[in-house]
Amino acid sequence: MASKFTRSNRIGWLMAGPAALLIAVFVVLPFIFAIGLSFTNQRLISPNPTEFVGLANYEQLLGIGMLTLEPERDASGAVLRDADGAPKYPTLRSVTRNNPDLPQFAGMREWFSFQLGEHPTYVLARDVVFMKAIVNTFIFVLVVAPVQAGLALVLALLINQRLRGINLFRAIYFMPVVVSIVVVSLLWRFIYDGSSGLLNNLLGALSFGAFPKIDWLGNPSTALGAIIAMSIWQAVGFHMVIWLSGLQTISPSLYEAAAIEGSSKWQVFRYVTWPGLRNTAVLILIVITMQAFALFSQIDVMTGGGPLDSTQTIVFQAVERGYGKQDISGGSTISVILFVIVFSISLIQRYLTREKQ
């Protein structure tokens, strides 16, 4: 008998109401606010009235320029050379500060430079720290997405067996997911410690003291890698469980059919398991990508963006700017940029992994 519960639309709305309200207030509304605020100069606390500034915030964050310096010449047009015979170039400051001839470079700083032909070329950015944050975030995503997904698949294949005590292994691999990322980050700070950390002691013991002690989080060349490794370890169990559920939807009779045809283990994976995991793979790739772009807690707890901005990330910048510097409009702009990046990447991934007819 169909009760009033299952027939009435009003009751349905009533039941969905609380959740919908919370989502509206804490997700949809802030999202709309962020888009609106990104076009203003709103600050967290300010006596000045809010003004509409158009795309100025985006220009301030994303503005980049390329500049090739010409050597200085004397009145006859000959290149001026220093004592070693190398051509003399004007300083970068003379271009980016108070130069009315090149207003487009005003206020920019050097991001990186390279030698193009015989003259040095500079890539200038209006906000070099944000550029580093974007690059770091992309490195993080590009490493974490394939490595974490692959590792999770290997673990899932290992624990998808009928063995005594297999649930113990499942629990062990899943455990880091249950622990708060903040706690995990604090623990890994001890592991990565430069003088008496677990990792240094372990490497030292294994190499009989030959391996030098490294301050993993204090060294610009290892800090991001250390955070990547720890992040992969922390969430791999979650994706392992998703892979596992995908594995268990594959009909056992397909494996039996493959066995009768004489497939090797690799052929079984190649022709039965992997094609059967297609939808799971798309889901996992998109979820990991989105999670990786949201990298924040580890940075906040472990490095605070340092050393030398080597672990700056987009979300960390958004929080830093919005609350640290009380520049809500700047933080909002970063959030909108992140949204556009993640959204377009998800669309591209969906397109690339679509079911081909």
Place this chain on the structure above:
Amino acid sequence: MARVSLDGIRKVYGSTEVIKGVDIDIADGEFCVFVGPSGCGKSTLLRMIAGLEDISGGTLTIGERVVNDLPPKDRSIAMVFQSYAIFPHMTVRENLAFGLTIAKAPKAEKDAKVAEAARILKMEHLLERRPSQLSGGQRQRVAIGRAIVRHPGVFLFDEPLSNLDAALRVDMRMELAKLHADLGATMIYVTHDQVEAMTLADKIVVLDAGVVQQIGSPLDLYHRPANLFVAGFIGSPKMNLLEARVEGVDATSVKLASADLGTLVLPRANAAVSRGDEVVVGLRPHHLGTSGSQQIGGKVKLVERLGNETLAALTLASGQQLIAALPGDVDVSIGEDLRLAPQPERASLFLSSGAAVN
């Protein structure tokens, strides 16, 4: 082409014995059906022949080789599953060629063998489709095609028609019979459907609780069931089984009596029963008529009219039910007293232990 021989085959899971010493000989080119209720071990037995389940004891021979410890691919078998087990992401062509692909066979050989299988099954026009674009019958045909491409000595079918609707099942049944005639290969077929067993088999193996109950041709099993289980399992509607006592035995007949039967004389030479034995007499519903010298009376409880025949369920004196299949459209109605005449020469007789009296 191959002969299959099972000798004392046993299967044990932990301390539970599910196949309890099975001996079956299947001749080259024979169509053998394993039939039995669910849980009787027929699928397990087939999977043991395929190599998907380990053999706990006994000897399995395919062709001239003992294959107990060989992997499935080396047993010269191909298997068709109830769930089709065709690969959803491959086209029909790729599915048919799967075994050749993983064996890294040259393309020309693949194409030739796929074309041959497609011709046999009349599905050349389906080769580029994916399984999701096929009907259930077509999918099962792909699965059979994949088996044909292997050129096995023995085809194994595990309830291949159970997922199809009734009309399609009849069609596919005929196609399978034709396929067997065309290929002449040994086929072992598992089903719980006794109509499939009766129509397809050269030889039926009736299994119950991991034990072979009877092996024989379909009509053997129908007319001369070896025990009460086979009697009740083969034939539809089920054979009527009525208890009776032996009143007298002589060289040519057995005289039975019970409340339901009154007295019934079966013309049997040298029956191995003696006066006073409790026995069970089996009367097929189709062997009950309305005219004859000896009669059983009862009250009609239910009438099912199928057009070509009329099924009448009677309640006898003891309260037991008796089903009769009367030819054509017989004029009976519920509540009416009906007298039915058995054909004593076609009745079966069982001891109370269950074994048939010969």
